[in-house]
Amino acid sequence: MPRVSCRCSGRFASWWPVAQRGCARRGRGSWAMSMKAGTYKKHWGGVDVHALRDIVEIDTVRQIVRVEPGCNMGRLSRELIKKGWTLEVLPELDDLTVGGLINGFGIETSSHKYGLFQHTCTAFEVVLPNGDVVFCDKDNNADLFATIPWSHGTIGFLTAADIKIVRAKPWVKMEYRPCRTQAECVRVFEEASRDNGNDFVEELMYTKDTGVVMVGKMVDTVPRGGTVNVLSRWYKPWFFTHVASFLNRPVGTPNAVEYLPLRDYYHRHTRSIFWEIQDIVPFGNTWWYRYLVAWVGTPKISILKMTTTGKLKVLWETMHVAQDLLVPISTLKESLDLFHDELNVYPLWLCPMRMLSPPENLLAERGERPAVAVLDRTHPQHAFYPVTTPAGSLTPPHPAEQLFCDVGAYGVPKSPKFHFERSLEVVEAFVRKVQGYQALYADTMLTRAQFREMFDHRLYDKVRDRFQVGSLLPEIWDKVNKGARS
Numbered sequence: 001m002p003r004v005s006c007r008c009s010g011r012f013a014s015w016w017p018v019a020q021r022g023c024a025r026r027g028r029g030s031w032a033m034s035m036k037a038g039t040y041k042k043h044w045g046g047v048d049v050h051a052l053r054d055i056v057e058i059d060t061v062r063q064i065v066r067v068e069p070g071c072n073m074g075r076l077s078r079e080l081i082k083k084g085w086t087l088e089v090l091p092e093l094d095d096l097t098v099g100g101l102i103n104g105f106g107i108e109t110s111s112h113k114y115g116l117f118q119h120t121c122t123a124f125e126v127v128l129p130n131g132d133v134v135f136c137d138k139d140n141n142a143d144l145f146a147t148i149p150w151s152h153g154t155i156g157f158l159t160a161a162d163i164k165i166v167r168a169k170p171w172v173k174m175e176y177r178p179c180r181t182q183a184e185c186v187r188v189f190e191e192a193s194r195d196n197g198n199d200f201v202e203e204l205m206y207t208k209d210t211g212v213v214m215v216g217k218m219v220d221t222v223p224r225g226g227t228v229n230v231l232s233r234w235y236k237p238w239f240f241t242h243v244a245s246f247l248n249r250p251v252g253t254p255n256a257v258e259y260l261p262l263r264d265y266y267h268r269h270t271r272s273i274f275w276e277i278q279d280i281v282p283f284g285n286t287w288w289y290r291y292l293v294a295w296v297g298t299p300k301i302s303i304l305k306m307t308t309t310g311k312l313k314v315l316w317e318t319m320h321v322a323q324d325l326l327v328p329i330s331t332l333k334e335s336l337d338l339f340h341d342e343l344n345v346y347p348l349w350l351c352p353m354r355m356l357s358p359p360e361n362l363l364a365e366r367g368e369r370p371a372v373a374v375l376d377r378t379h380p381q382h383a384f385y386p387v388t389t390p391a392g393s394l395t396p397p398h399p400a401e402q403l404f405c406d407v408g409a410y411g412v413p414k415s416p417k418f419h420f421e422r423s424l425e426v427v428e429a430f431v432r433k434v435q436g437y438q439a440l441y442a443d444t445m446l447t448r449a450q451f452r453e454m455f456d457h458r459l460y461d462k463v464r465d466r467f468q469v470g471s472l473l474p475e476i477w478d479k480v481n482k483g484a485r486s
């Protein structure tokens, strides 16, 4: 059986005894993007995968990049774009890692075409709790391949992944479409998301009724007279404030168009950590801050995490939310209303994502009728996709429901109703009702039973039994529930 990267496997001989003493975890600790450190990192044995962060190979014939799990998006975008290539889905914060995006979830503004980050992977190399190094793809160990995404390291350690690459063009032609009613915000966003001719689709909602839909296409050149905006320059305003300015244009003026360097586009939210920076450095968008301090760079999330302690930490945990909910697009209006009522946090991030059906062999094994008939097979890249996970949990609730939307709320809620735990429970109950999903980097109040209701564990349980993961590795809920993080 082919292996993705055998050179990693030698390192496990010395790691594994730690895992066998009870449980195992990766060694990234507070460097990780998850909001809080897992307390499991203190109690359970550890396996350090820090050293695995290389780009092993860029195969332009097979259109695959082979990477180790610690490689981050900042590095991948730099190396690939330099060579004229990019990932189908390249999440926007520089420090997000391949391992975290596959074992958790990864999304970007091209997800309306390609699905989640994990859908663009074609093979994984995994070290199982018994020390075996296993290769998996859609034909070999397909069940393992399907269950690694969303499994949060509870089946084994990912040591390498093959990810699809596509040709990159140097510029993104970006059109900003301001919308001034909630109905318009939903309609314009949905129409753009259903159009595969758009390379990138995103919306920032600034109030309940106003938002800017951004539609991007990769292009080779900037036409004469085209407006170029090099977003990464230190003196540029934060991206979300720049986007908000398009709402000030008089109604009826043509939509603004800008040309953004591709890599600047991808990392447009890195400098302002979406918009979290406004609560961390409230004067950070002033001209004097930019000239005196901002040129040094943005504070790293990992550093912020390590330095947020004591009362400040309690404040962040009770007065601030960071939640991403994946909901069927047909429920977008209802979701926006609920978010407004319970949280009233703006800007809100809207990112469309294509929901992909599990492969027929796995559905048949589960005794289910394939929903593939409704997939858009006219596009060659959509002909086959693996199950998302756990256990195909991200299968659309209804075959016709293929488009979902990530609604991201990051900031300090202004709703008078807001109470951290109660509001989170209300929002989670809504997401379960509409058969949506929750991102697990943030807090979840779900009980184990509710969690199993949101994420279908059938294949996941089978795979853990098959590889005798047993008590060597915890279940996902044991790692992500509120009590397991501090």
Ligand SMILES: NC(=O)C1=CN([C@@H]2O[C@H](COP(=O)(O)OP(=O)(O)OC[C@H]3O[C@@H](n4cnc5c(N)ncnc54)[C@H](OP(=O)(O)O)[C@@H]3O)[C@@H](O)[C@H]2O)C=CC1
Pocket: 024, 025, 026, 027, 028, 029, 031, 032, 033, 034, 038, 049, 069, 091, 092, 093, 095, 096, 097, 098, 099, 100, 101, 103, 104, 105, 106, 107, 108, 152, 153, 154, 156, 157, 158, 159, 439, 440, 441, 479
């Ligand atoms: N646009 C996007 O998609 C964005 C996504 N995010 C979120 O951030 C997360 C990614 O952040 P990042 O800091 O890279 O990842 P994390 O270190 O936060 O890891 C996320 C999860 O994946 C597990 N994991 C990571 N690497 C491996 C591996 N090699 N083998 C097995 N399990 C692994 C971690 O286990 P353990 O806890 O044991 O280390 C953890 O449970 C995503 O899961 C996503 O939800 C955040 C911002 C933007």
Ligand SMILES: C=C(/C=C/[C@@H](C)[C@H]1CC[C@H]2C3=CC=C4C[C@@H](O)CC[C@]4(C)[C@H]3CC[C@]12C)C(C)C
Pocket: 033, 034, 035, 107, 273, 274, 276, 301, 304, 305, 308, 316, 322, 324, 406, 408, 410, 439, 441
């Ligand atoms: C998942 C998505 C986006 C998420 C980001 C907005 C959040 C991911 C990690 C979050 C943070 C981690 C740690 C922090 C330290 C604290 O002291 C302050 C807050 C924060 C910086 C926090 C801020 C929000 C995140 C960056 C989408 C794109 C799918």
